[in-house]
Amino acid sequence: MILLSLLASALLGQAAPTGCVQPDAAMLALPLQEFDQTPAGWRSLDAEGCEAVGAEAIARYREVNRDMLANEDIGTLIWHEGQLRAAAGQTDEAITLMLEGRNGESEATQPYVDATVAFLRRDREALLAARERLLDLPVPDYFAVAAERYRVNYPDLPPLVWPLNLDKVDGFIACFDRPYRDAYNCDPEGNAP
Structure with missing residues (x-):
C-alpha cells in the first residue's frame, strides 16, 4: 500500500x-x-x-x-x-x-493491429492490404454465441459484426489524413468523428 x-x-x-x-x-x-x-x-x-x-x-x-x-x-x-x-x-x-x-494477438486481431500501425505510419497501401486480410478471415464457430452473449450483456451498444474492427479500419481509410483520435471515431459513410 x-x-x-x-x-x-x-x-x-x-x-x-x-x-x-x-x-x-x-x-x-x-x-x-x-x-x-x-x-x-x-x-x-x-x-x-x-x-x-x-x-x-x-x-x-x-x-x-x-x-x-x-x-x-x-x-x-x-x-x-x-x-x-x-x-x-x-x-x-x-x-x-x-x-x-x-x-x-489472435489471428483475428493481427490484421487490425497491422491496419492501425499502417495508419499511424501513413502507409495507405499497407492499410488497404491489412483490410483485405481482415476481410479474408473466416467467421469462427464460436462467434454467433459470443455475439449473442454480447448483445444480452450490452443491449445499448451496437451488435458485434464479423470481422471485428472493420468499422475502425474503414474509418482509418476514410479519414486517412486526420489525427488518430478523429480517424478512430470516423464514420466511413459520413467521414466525421
Missing part, C-alpha cells in the same frame, strides 16, 4: 494539461477489470488533450501490478496504452507498444 501511495504521488506530480483528471492510488489499486473496462479506471482519464495522462496511468498500473497480471492482461493494457499514446500524438511510442503485443 505504501508503494502504491508513493507511485501515485509521483504520478500526480507529473505535469499535465490543465483540467486533466489525475490517477490516484485507489485507481492504481483497482482490480484489472475495473481499471481497464469501467469509468473508475483509466477511461475516466481519456478526455481530449489528456490522453498522455491516461497512457501514463496504464503504464504505472502495469508496473505496480506486474506480479498479478497474466500475459494476455498485459497485452490488453499495452494495446490501450498504445491507443492513448496515438491519440496524444506520441506516434513512435504508440507503434512500439502496438507491435510489442502483436504476436500475442
Whole structure:
C-alpha cells in the first residue's frame, strides 16, 4: 500500500494539461477489470488533450501490478496504452507498444493491429492490404454465441459484426489524413468523428 501511495504521488506530480483528471492510488489499486473496462479506471482519464495522462496511468498500473497480471492482461493494457499514446500524438511510442503485443494477438486481431500501425505510419497501401486480410478471415464457430452473449450483456451498444474492427479500419481509410483520435471515431459513410 505504501508503494502504491508513493507511485501515485509521483504520478500526480507529473505535469499535465490543465483540467486533466489525475490517477490516484485507489485507481492504481483497482482490480484489472475495473481499471481497464469501467469509468473508475483509466477511461475516466481519456478526455481530449489528456490522453498522455491516461497512457501514463496504464503504464504505472502495469508496473505496480506486474506480479498479478497474466500475459494476455498485459497485452490488453499495452494495446490501450498504445491507443492513448496515438491519440496524444506520441506516434513512435504508440507503434512500439502496438507491435510489442502483436504476436500475442489472435489471428483475428493481427490484421487490425497491422491496419492501425499502417495508419499511424501513413502507409495507405499497407492499410488497404491489412483490410483485405481482415476481410479474408473466416467467421469462427464460436462467434454467433459470443455475439449473442454480447448483445444480452450490452443491449445499448451496437451488435458485434464479423470481422471485428472493420468499422475502425474503414474509418482509418476514410479519414486517412486526420489525427488518430478523429480517424478512430470516423464514420466511413459520413467521414466525421
